[in-house]
Amino acid sequence: MTGKLDLDPATVRHARSLARKAGRPIVTMTKKHTTVSVERATLRLAGLGGADEEGTPWVNRLLDVVRADVGLEHGVALPVWDALLRGEGDDLITLAQKAAAGSVTFRLPEGRDAVRARAVSRKQVAAGLRTVDARRRERERLITRHGDAPRQPWIYLIVATGDIFEDIPQAQQAAREGADVIAVIRSTGQSLLDFVPEGATREGFAGTYATQQNFRLMRTALDETSKELGRYIRLTNYASGLCMPEIAALAGLERLDMMLNDSMYGILFRDINPVRTFVDQRFSRQVHARAGIIINTGEDNYLTTADAVEAAHTVTTSQLLNEYFAKEAGLEDWQLGLGHAFEIDPAIPDSFRMELAHALLAREIFPRAPLKWMPPTRHMTGDVFRGNLLDGFFNLAGALTGQGILLVGMMTEAVVTPWLSDRDVALQNVRYVLDAAGSLHEDFHPPPDGFIATRARQVLAESIELLDRIVEDGMLDAIAEGTFGLMKRPADAGRGLDGVARKSDAYYNPASEALDAAREAAR
Numbered sequence: 001m002t003g004k005l006d007l008d009p010a011t012v013r014h015a016r017s018l019a020r021k022a023g024r025p026i027v028t029m030t031k032k033h034t035t036v037s038v039e040r041a042t043l044r045l046a047g048l049g050g051a052d053e054e055g056t057p058w059v060n061r062l063l064d065v066v067r068a069d070v071g072l073e074h075g076v077a078l079p080v081w082d083a084l085l086r087g088e089g090d091d092l093i094t095l096a097q098k099a100a101a102g103s104v105t106f107r108l109p110e111g112r113d114a115v116r117a118r119a120v121s122r123k124q125v126a127a128g129l130r131t132v133d134a135r136r137r138e139r140e141r142l143i144t145r146h147g148d149a150p151r152q153p154w155i156y157l158i159v160a161t162g163d164i165f166e167d168i169p170q171a172q173q174a175a176r177e178g179a180d181v182i183a184v185i186r187s188t189g190q191s192l193l194d195f196v197p198e199g200a201t202r203e204g205f206a207g208t209y210a211t212q213q214n215f216r217l218m219r220t221a222l223d224e225t226s227k228e229l230g231r232y233i234r235l236t237n238y239a240s241g242l243c244m245p246e247i248a249a250l251a252g253l254e255r256l257d258m259m260l261n262d263s264m265y266g267i268l269f270r271d272i273n274p275v276r277t278f279v280d281q282r283f284s285r286q287v288h289a290r291a292g293i294i295i296n297t298g299e300d301n302y303l304t305t306a307d308a309v310e311a312a313h314t315v316t317t318s319q320l321l322n323e324y325f326a327k328e329a330g331l332e333d334w335q336l337g338l339g340h341a342f343e344i345d346p347a348i349p350d351s352f353r354m355e356l357a358h359a360l361l362a363r364e365i366f367p368r369a370p371l372k373w374m375p376p377t378r379h380m381t382g383d384v385f386r387g388n389l390l391d392g393f394f395n396l397a398g399a400l401t402g403q404g405i406l407l408v409g410m411m412t413e414a415v416v417t418p419w420l421s422d423r424d425v426a427l428q429n430v431r432y433v434l435d436a437a438g439s440l441h442e443d444f445h446p447p448p449d450g451f452i453a454t455r456a457r458q459v460l461a462e463s464i465e466l467l468d469r470i471v472e473d474g475m476l477d478a479i480a481e482g483t484f485g486l487m488k489r490p491a492d493a494g495r496g497l498d499g500v501a502r503k504s505d506a507y508y509n510p511a512s513e514a515l516d517a518a519r520e521a522a523r
Contacts, residue, residue, distance in 0.1 A: 003364045003367070004360060004364065004444070004445050004446060004453075005360060005361065005364050005446070005448075005452075005453045005456045005457065006448035006453055006457075007361075007364055007365075007456070007457065007460065011460065011461075011464070012365055012460075014464065015316075015320055015365075015460065015463060015464050015467060016320060016323075016324070018320075018464065018467035018468060018470075018471055019317075019320035019321050019323065019324045019467060020324050021471045022321060022324075022467055022470045022471050022475050023321055023324040023325055023328070023475065025474065025475065026278050026325070026475055026476075027282065027325070027328055029275065029278065029279075030278050030279045030282045032502060032503055033275060033279045033500055033501065033502055033503060034072065034073070034075060034279065034500075034501055034503055034507065034509065035245075035276055035279050035280055035496075035499050035500050035501070036063060036067070036072065036194070036499035037194075037242060037243050037244060037245045037246055037280055037499065038245045038279065038280065038283045038509070038512075039063055039072065039075060039076040039509070040057075040059040040060065040063055040076075040243075040245070040246050041245035041246045041248070041249045041283065041284075041287070041511065042075075042076060042077060042125060042509055042510065042511040042512075043059045043062060043063065043076060043080070043092065044059055044128070044246055044249045044250065044253075045125050045128035045129060045132075045249050045253075045511050046092060046121070046124040046125045046127075046128055047092060047124065047127070047128060048062065048092040048093060048096060049093075049198075049212065050093060050198065051198035051199075052097075052100065055197065055198060056195065057195050057196060057198060058092075058093055058096040058097070058100075059096070059246070060194075060195050061096050061097075061099060061100040062076075062080065062092070062095065062096035062099050062100075063076055065099040065100070065104065065106065066079045066080060066099070066106045069105060069106040069107070070106050070107060070108045071501070071504075072499075072501035073501040073502060073503055073504040073507065074108050074503075074504050074506045074507055074508070075503075075507045075508050075509045076509075077117065077118070077121040077125075077508050077509055077510055078108060078109055078114055078117045078118065078121070078506070078508050079106040079107060079108060079109070079117075080092070080095065080106070080121070081116075081117040081118075081120045081121040081124075082106075082107065082108075082109040082113055082114070082116075082117040083095055083104060083106055083107075084120070085113070085116055085117060085120060088104050089104070092124075108506060114506075114508075118508055118510070121508075121510045122510040122513070122514070124510075125510040125511050125514065126510070126514060128249075128253070128511075129290065129511070129514055129515075131253055132249075132252040132253060132287070132290055132291050133290070135252065135253065135254070135255040135291065136252075136255075136290075136291055136292040138255060139232075139255055139257065139292060140292075142223065142226065142232055143232045146226045146227060146229075146230055146231055146232050147230055147231045147232065148231060148232055149180040149231055149232075150231070151434075152370070152402075152403075152404050152405075153373065153398055153399075153403045153404055153405055153406035153434070154180035154181050154234070154370075154404065154405050154406065155178055155179050155180045155181070155406060155408060155427070155430055155431075155434075156179070156180070156181040156183060156236070156372070156405050156406060156407045156408065157174045157179040157181070157182060157183065157407075157408045157423065157427070158183045158184075158185050158407070158408075159171045159174060159182055159183070159184060159185075160183075160184055160185035160186075160204070160206070160207040160208050161204075161208065162187065162201075162202075162203055162204030162205065162206075162207065162208050163201075163202045163203065163204070163208065164184075164200050164201055164202070164208050164214045164217055164218065165200070165202065165217075167184055167208055167218065168217065168218060168221045170420070171184070171218060171221065171222060171225075172221055172222070172224075172225045174423065174427075175222065175225045175226075175229060175233045176225070176228075176229065177423075177424065177427050178427050178430070178431055179233070179408070179427070180231075180233065180234060181233070181234040181235075181236055181257070181258060181405065182218070182222060182233060182234070182235055182236065183236035183237070183258075183260075183407075184207075184208055184210075184214070184218060184235070184236070184237055185206070185207040185208070185238070186204075186207045186208070186209065186210050186237065186238045187201075187204035187205050187206065187207040187208060187209045187210075188204075188205040188206045188207060189205065190207075190209055190210060190238075190241065191238070191240055191241025191242065191266060191270050191272075192241060192242060192270060192272075192495060193241070193242065193243065194242045194243065194496065194499065195243065196210070196211060196212070196243050196246050196247060196250070197209045197210075197211050198211060198212075198213070199211060199213050200213045200214060200217060201214060206417075210237050210238060210247055210250075211250075212250045212253070212254060215235075215237065215250060215251065215254035215256060216254050218235055219235055219254055219255055219256065222235055234257035234258055235255075235256050235257050235258070236256065236257065236258040236259065236260070236296070237251060237256055237259060237260070238259065238260045239251060239259040239260065239261045239284050239288070239295075240260055240261060240262065240265055240266050240270075240298075241266055241270060241272065242266075242272060242276070242280075242495065242496045242499070244261070244266070244277075244280040244281060244283075244284045245280050245283045245284045245287070247259070247284075248261070248283070248284035248285075248287040248288055248291075248293075249287055251287075251288075251291065251293060252287050252288070252290065252291035252293065255291075256293060257293060257294065258293060258294045258295070258296055258337065258405075259284075259288060259293050259294075259295055259296070260295070260296045260297075260298065261281065261284055261285060261288060261295040261296065261297070262281075262296075262297040262298035262299075262322065262339070263277070263278065263281050263297070263318075263321065263322050263325045264277070264298075264318065264321075264479065264484060265297075265298035265301060267479060267487075267489045267494070268301070268302075268479075268484055268487040268489060269298075269301055269487065270495070271489065271494050271495055272494050272495045272496050273491075273493065273494035273495060273496045273497040273500065274476055274479055274489055274490075274491045274494065275491055275497070275500050276494070276495075276496040276497060276499060276500050277496075279500065281325065282325070282328075282329050283511075283512065283515070285325065285326055285329035285330070285331055286329045286330055286512075286515040286516075286518075286519060287515065288329075288331060288335065289329060289330035289331045289332070289335065289515075289518075289519065290330070290515060290518060292335070293335065294334070294335045294336075294337050294370060295326060295331065295335060295336065295337055296337040296339060296372045296405070297318070297319070297322045297336075297337065297338050297339040297372070298339050299314075299315040299318045299319055299322075299338070299339040299340050299341070300315075300339045300340060300341030300343070300372075300374035301339075302314050302315055302318065302484055303315065303341050303343035303378065304343065304377065304378055305486050305487070306486050308341070308343040308344040308345070308378075309344055309348070309354060312354075312358050312459045312462075313459050313460075313462035313463040313465075313466055314463075314466065314483065314484055315340050315341075315358070315362075316361065316362070316365070316459055316460060316463040317463045317466045317467055317470075317484075318484060319338045319339075319340070319362060319365070319366065320365075320463070320467070321475075322336075322338060323336060323338065323366065323369075329519065330515070330518065330519035330522060333366075333368035333369050334368065334369075334370065336366065336369040336370070337369070337370050337371065337372040337404070337405050338362065338366055338369050338371050338372065339371075339372045339374060340358065340359065340362050340371065340372075340373065340374065341373070341374035341375075341376075342355050342359075342373070342374065342375060342376050342393075342394040342397060342409075343374075343376060343377070343378050343379070345379055346376075346379055346390055346393075350451065352393055352397070353451050353452055353455070354455055355393075355394075355397050356397055356400060356401060356446070356452050357451070357452040357453070357455035357456040357459070358455075358456070358459065359373065359397050359398070359400075359401040359403065360400075360401045360446070360452065360456060361456040361459055361460060362401075363401050363402050363403070364456075365460075369404070370404030370405055371403050371404050371405065372403075372404070372405040372407065373394075373397075373398045373403035373404075373405065373406050373407065374407050375391055375394045375407055375408070375409025375410075375413065376390050376391065376394055376409060376413070377409075377413045380411070380412075380413050382412075384411040384412060385411075387409075387410075387411030387412065387413070388411040388425065388426075388429060390409075390411075391409035391410070391411060391426060391429055392429055392433055394409055395409075395429060395430050395433035395434065396433050396437065398434075399433060399434055399437035399440050399441060400437070400440055400441055400444045401441060401444070402441040406430065406434075408423070408426045408427060408430055409426060409429075410422050410423065410426050411425065411426065466483070470483070476491040479491075
């Protein structure tokens with residue numbers, strides 16, 4: 001079937017084939033490396049949590065000593081569980097405390113000692129993964145018990161005051177006003193922290209810190225609201241930055257439902273080393289696959305730094321690459337909240353028609369994915385009446401093109417921090433447009449030789465040209481040259497590079513082993 005845009009199925013298959021060719025060398029590279037965050041995530045899945053008096057997590061303390069003694073390239077599992085078997089500690093937290101005090105020396109076990117360490121580490125990490133599995137089943141039971149959102153797109157609304165105890169009542173009220181998904185945006189700069197803060201946090205900057213305790217508090221509150229409203233309210237946070245794998249693990253343990261998890265966002269917009277990012281994102285996506293979490297990718301960010309018309313094909317290219325990386329890690333179509341945005345300058349003639357072309361192109365290429373449609377920010381001027389109208393056009397485009405996840409746009413977006421009253425007006429806008437439009441997307445069929453279909457096919461053709469160049473040059477070189485979002489990020493630079501290690505022949509990770517096995521079994 002060619003769908004509403006009369007796209008050539010062979011052309012779409014060719015685009016996917018090029019994305020696979022471009023992405024395969026990256027996957028091969030990730031399998032040969034590990035990072036400090038992958039190893040810390042493994043310790044978290046094994047049950048190690050908490051922090052010392054200075055707020056440094058015990059996973060960081062333990063890994064730092066292991067790395068100093070034997071290196072990162074062998075992984076953390078063999079040295080740590082060998083030490084436990086040798087009686088250096090009764091459990092992981094005791095071992096971490098002794099290691100931080102300098103009273104433990106780690107070694108890389110060999111022979112029977114290595115076999116025993118593998119077996120015990122595998123058993124302990126498996127217990128953590130069983131908890132992730134149980135939380136997934138719990139989500140499914142609650143959706144059955146309370147019901148789901150009555151329609152798509154799901155209304156996605158951001159709440160983040162910096163204080164988790166202020167976030168909770170605001171999130172609950174937002175759900176009462178119609179939000180289906182609550183996103184607790186992270187405190188500014190958390191993606192650059194090489195540790196996950198501990199406990200419930202009362203202060204943040206333009207957001208609230210992502211911590212296990214904050215996840216647990218908000219999940220509990222939204223479960224209460226789900227029961228009250230008779231529909232399951234989903235919770236979103238961010239699995240990105242230097243601690244991507246750890247936050248993914250915590251999200252699985254605390255039953256979050258969506259996580260922002262883009263394959264290149266940290267590289268492009270936070271200057272995190274490309275190798276570090278790709279290694280971390282593969283592990284984190286394997287955890288998301290296991291946990292039944294929907295990922296949201298970040299293609300909308302490209303259009304905040306590059307022209308939304310000229311760079312439209314880079315969004316489609318990134319979506320195809322994100323799809324490949326996600327599916328390779330075990331995610332299914334229903335878990336791919338691929339991102340795109342309504343960011344064309346409204347002063348350009350036919351801007352709305354081009355927005356429809358770009359949105360419908362994404363919908364046609366990824367028909368089973370719950371696409372995440374992002375509202376206008378770049379061309380908000382402070383004129384709240386114009387801004388509210390522009391958000392209305394955005395909502396209408398979402399209704400016309402059958403988007404799956406619609407982020408609520410605010411008329412004060414990118415101008416000031418929105419007031420609660422701004423959110424109320426924005427939710428009224430969304431509800432009015434979606435209710436009035438109904439299933440309008442069923443009736444929307446642009447002519448195959450018209451402006452919208454022609455523009456969509458042009459963007460797809462430009463995406464294929466770009467993918468051809470990426471295949472020829474290599475993806476790491478393409479990123480270094482500024483192909484996406486005009487950001488030039490070389491593979492041998494960037495934050496977090498010192499936390500990457502090439503795996504030795506003795507490398508072992510029970511979490512990676514279990515996640516790889518689950519991925520293969522699902523195929």
